[in-house]
Amino acid sequence: MRVAITGTRSTGHRSLTEYAGFFAQYLGPFALATSHFFIGGAKGIDSLSLLWLAGNTGAALTVVVPGTLDQQPADARQAITRTRDRITEVVELGAAELRTPAYFARNRWMVDHADMTIGFPLAGAPPTGTWQTLNYTADQGKPRLIVPV
Structure with missing residues (x-):
């Protein structure tokens, strides 16, 4: 099973324990x-789920x-560094500008x-x-699991 993860960057409204519970419940069954x-290599759900x-x-x-990896926020780079021995691959898509189209392209790639x-x-x-990523998933005829946080 190959699973893309997407989510909010705004995660300060819940505790790390709550996120661990969400991940255990909703990622765990797929994590064989x-x-x-x-x-994605961003802060928030990306770093927490990683x-x-x-x-x-x-x-x-x-x-x-x-x-590039160097362009990611400091806390996201730190999460990647902490888990580097577990990361199979880092894909740098090389966008010239980190604006909305570059993030949408990353999401579509995943x-x-x-x-x-x-x-x-x-x-x-x-x-x-x-939501753009979840809708793109549906447009591709692929299943999606939505867990509001």
Whole structure:
């Protein structure tokens, strides 16, 4: 099973324990030794899910960034550094500018390489890149699991 993960960057409204519970419940069943997760290299859900998957599963992990790893936020780079020995691959898409189109291209790349998408959108927020990714997944005829946080 190949799974793309998408989610909000705004995660300060919940505790790390709550996120660990969400990940155990909603990522855990898909995290077999033969599974492969595609995770964006941003802060928020991307970094939190990377840390959880690396520490709690044997699944393969690919981190996908729109430009280069050096362009990612400091806390996201720190999460990647902490889990580097568990990361199967880092894909740098090389976007010249880190604007919305580059992030959408990264999200489409992950969905195109996955069998399904698990999304963690911010509950009650207006549509964001997370929703764009989830809608793109549906447009591709692939299943999606939506877990508002």
